[in-house]
Amino acid sequence: MKTVPIRVAWLGERDCRDCAIRSSALFAGLQEVDFGELHQPIEDIVLDSSAVLYRMGERGRAVFTLRRGLVKLVKYLPDGTQRIVRLLHHSDTLGLEALLGQPYPHDAIALTRCEICTIPVSLVERLGHEQSHLCQELMTRWQRALAEADRWLAEFSTGTARQRVARLLLWLTEAAPGESVPLFGREDLGAMLGLTTETVSRTIAELRRTRLIQETSHHQLALDQPGLRRIAEGMA
Amino acid sequence: MKTVPIRVAWLGERDCRDCAIRSSALFAGLQEVDFGELHQPIEDIVLDSSAVLYRMGERGRAVFTLRRGLVKLVKYLPDGTQRIVRLLHHSDTLGLEALLGQPYPHDAIALTRCEICTIPVSLVERLGHEQSHLCQELMTRWQRALAEADRWLAEFSTGTARQRVARLLLWLTEAAPGESVPLFGREDLGAMLGLTTETVSRTIAELRRTRLIQETSHHQLALDQPGLRRIAEGMA
DNA sequence: CGCCCAGTTGAGGACACTCAATAGCGGTGG
DNA sequence: CCACCGCTATTGAGTGTCCTCAACTGGGCG
Numbered sequence: 056m057k058t059v060p061i062r063v064a065w066l067g068e069r070d071c072r073d074c075a076i077r078s079s080a081l082f083a084g085l086q087e088v089d090f091g092e093l094h095q096p097i098e099d100i101v102l103d104s105s106a107v108l109y110r111m112g113e114r115g116r117a118v119f120t121l122r123r124g125l126v127k128l129v130k131y132l133p134d135g136t137q138r139i140v141r142l143l144h145h146s147d148t149l150g151l152e153a154l155l156g157q158p159y160p161h162d163a164i165a166l167t168r169c170e171i172c173t174i175p176v177s178l179v180e181r182l183g184h185e186q187s188h189l190c191q192e193l194m195t196r197w198q199r200a201l202a203e204a205d206r207w208l209a210e211f212s213t214g215t216a217r218q219r220v221a222r223l224l225l226w227l228t229e230a231a232p233g234e235s236v237p238l239f240g241r242e243d244l245g246a247m248l249g250l251t252t253e254t255v256s257r258t259i260a261e262l263r264r265t266r267l268i269q270e271t272s273h274h275q276l277a278l279d280q281p282g283l284r285r286i287a288e289g290m291a
Numbered sequence: 292m293k294t295v296p297i298r299v300a301w302l303g304e305r306d307c308r309d310c311a312i313r314s315s316a317l318f319a320g321l322q323e324v325d326f327g328e329l330h331q332p333i334e335d336i337v338l339d340s341s342a343v344l345y346r347m348g349e350r351g352r353a354v355f356t357l358r359r360g361l362v363k364l365v366k367y368l369p370d371g372t373q374r375i376v377r378l379l380h381h382s383d384t385l386g387l388e389a390l391l392g393q394p395y396p397h398d399a400i401a402l403t404r405c406e407i408c409t410i411p412v413s414l415v416e417r418l419g420h421e422q423s424h425l426c427q428e429l430m431t432r433w434q435r436a437l438a439e440a441d442r443w444l445a446e447f448s449t450g451t452a453r454q455r456v457a458r459l460l461l462w463l464t465e466a467a468p469g470e471s472v473p474l475f476g477r478e479d480l481g482a483m484l485g486l487t488t489e490t491v492s493r494t495i496a497e498l499r500r501t502r503l504i505q506e507t508s509h510h511q512l513a514l515d516q517p518g519l520r521r522i523a524e525g526m527a
Numbered sequence: 528c529g530c531c532c533a534g535t536t537g538a539g540g541a542c543a544c545t546c547a548a549t550a551g552c553g554g555t556g557g
Numbered sequence: 558c559c560a561c562c563g564c565t566a567t568t569g570a571g572t573g574t575c576c577t578c579a580a581c582t583g584g585g586c587g
Contacts, residue, residue, distance in 0.1 A: 130445045133524045138449060140441045155427070155434055160441065183426065190419065190426035191391070197433030198391055204440035205376045205396065209366045212448035213374060213485055216543070241566065249449055254543055256567055288369045452575070477534065490575055492535055 098173045108149065108163040108171065115153030117173045121145060124169030125230070127243065128161040139247040141200070141207055142166070144230040148196040154179060167237055212249050214289065216258045219248040221286040224268065224278055236276040334409045344385065344399040344407065351389030353409045357381060360405030361466070363479065364397040375483040377436070377443055378402070380466040384432040390415060403473055448485050450525065452494045455484040457522040460504065460514055472512040 099122070102108060108126065109115065126143045140161065143149055149163055153176050183189050210222045223244070227236045241252040241259075248255065262268045267279045267286070335358070338344060344362065345351065362379045376397065379385055385399055389412050419425050446458045459480070463472045477488040477495075484491065498504045503515045503522070521527045 128441075130441060132445060132449065136449075138445045140444050151430070152434060155431055157434070160438060190429075193426075194387070194429060194433060195391055197430060197437065198388060198393070201433065201437050201440060202396060204437060204444065205364075205366060208376050208440070208444050208448065209368060209374045212444065213368065213372075251544060252566080253545085253568085256565095257543090260567070487576060488534080489536085489577085492533095493575095496535070 097175075097178070100171050100173060102165040102169045102171060104165055104167050106165045106169075108165065108169075109159050111160060111162050112158050114156075114158050115150050115176070117175050118151055118153055118179065119149040119163075120172040120174065121147045121149060122170040122172060124171075125166040125237070126169060126171075127164050127166050127247075129164060129246070130161055137246050138249070139243065141203055142226075142230070142247070147199070151193070151196060151200070154193070166239060166243065211247060216248070216250050216254050217261070217286055218289060219250065220244070220255065220258045220262065221267075221283040223247060224276070225280065225283055225287055228278060228280065235271055236278060238270070238274045238276050333411075333414070336407050336409060338401040338405040338407060340401055340403050342401045342405075344401065344405075345395050347396060347398050348394050351386050351393075351395050351412070353411050354387055354389055354415065355385040355399075356408040356410065357383045357385060358406040358408060360407075361402040361473070362405060362407075363400050363402050363483075365400060365482070366397055373482050374485070375479065377439055378462075378466070378483070383435070387429070387432060387436070390429070402475060402479065447483060452484070452486050452490050453497070453522055453527075454525060455486065456480070456491065456494045456498065457503075457519040459483060460512070461516065461519055461523055464514060464516065471507055472514060474506070474510045474512050 102124070108119065111130070121143050123145060126147075126149065127139045128141045128143065128149075130138050130140050132138060143163075149171075150159055152159055179189070179193075210226070211219055213219075214222075224236060238259075239247075241255045244250075244255045244259075245252045250258075259268070262283075263270070267282045269277045271277045338360070344355065347366070357379050359381060362383075362385065363375045364377045364379065364385075366374050366376050368374060379399075385407075386395055388395055415425070415429075446462070447455055449455075450458075460472060474495075475483075477491045480486075480491045480495075481488045486494075495504070498519075499506070503518045505513045507513045518527075
């Protein structure tokens, strides 16, 4: 269990009006006029892979919108082993617990280089009083998180190692359509799937031998999606 | 895959003012005056064990507060096997997805006899416009659900069969402190823990032999909590 | 009374885990 | 520039757990 120092590059502040993911961002429903209120404190940061966004137990003063990259949420069992309970990607929201004044319930750690919007809780609260639409938007975030959690449980903790790995790879293509799939460290994959690093390694090696996955460049994969889908569903 | 007919006993309508779990219920924060608005449409129903509250895919027009009993949320994998993704108990909220106009994402099925408040979505929406406090309350519900989901993943899908069963039994005592623990069918237990019915059966039998659990009456257990805790943490 | 379903138990095998040794890769320093 | 170190990934052998298939038991209910 090692700690990675936070390395943050400040991109400077920007206006949400110009944000590339505005349509899927937290303030999507607000009318133009509202943006006047919030152009100051929102900050846009970049995290390197394996940098820590926040730690479990920290009292949060911000929620985050993930603009680019992948973030893992990590829980630790009593015996010290870690379990990755969810993966967040483009346009997902992190740290909603802060809105309720609660400490963050996981470690949030970047799996790839990430761009992240930092939104102070105070700002959301201020807007929340006037904008009942924001409430709807927030609930949608919660709901999405919950749906992902359920799916995670159903797909990535059930079935053989081959099935789990196949499902995870397919999930990763869905998460970033068109882009090539990043291949994570075996330890992370194991923690996501409830498997040991050795088992994951063997499984990946076998998928490679049978040409269902191919490494196009450094830690980037091309998938045989139909083939993997057959495996994921247990038809192989 | 069999279907169980809904058996519903209508208790008649009642005023939330008198509700026994009002302090933990959805409208906890509303001032007295607000109750005038909502004494009509909230209904209080009773479900027998294994009755269906709602089915996955149904377009929901109500959210539910569980006043008494246990409810399972069931998802079905592509191959038809079922997985119980969460258990709900006293004062939990179900079907929040209906507030977003979405279909329910699971089957909700009573595991014990249940008392459940049915709250029309229209009512929540109506109140939501005036009461920003309600928004906070709703988010708290979402958050609790998510925390449970994460815990579920970490505790009940990891470790040996003995550990999982022990953790689930301990969870059940937490969920209803003081009361005796209900022992579910082996099939349900398996679906909760990602194990087969046979494995669960063997494990339960072994726990019984080693006196860590004892059947006090029909499907009711007394637990050796310290002993089970040792197993749950892997110290046995 | 006998059926039916749920639970139990057994035998055998498959799969994933453990422990351990090796191979590859990147970075550092001589 | 190359040798060395450390870390990650890979591979192997052996073991243990859980799954599968199957037979049997017992209680509840028609």
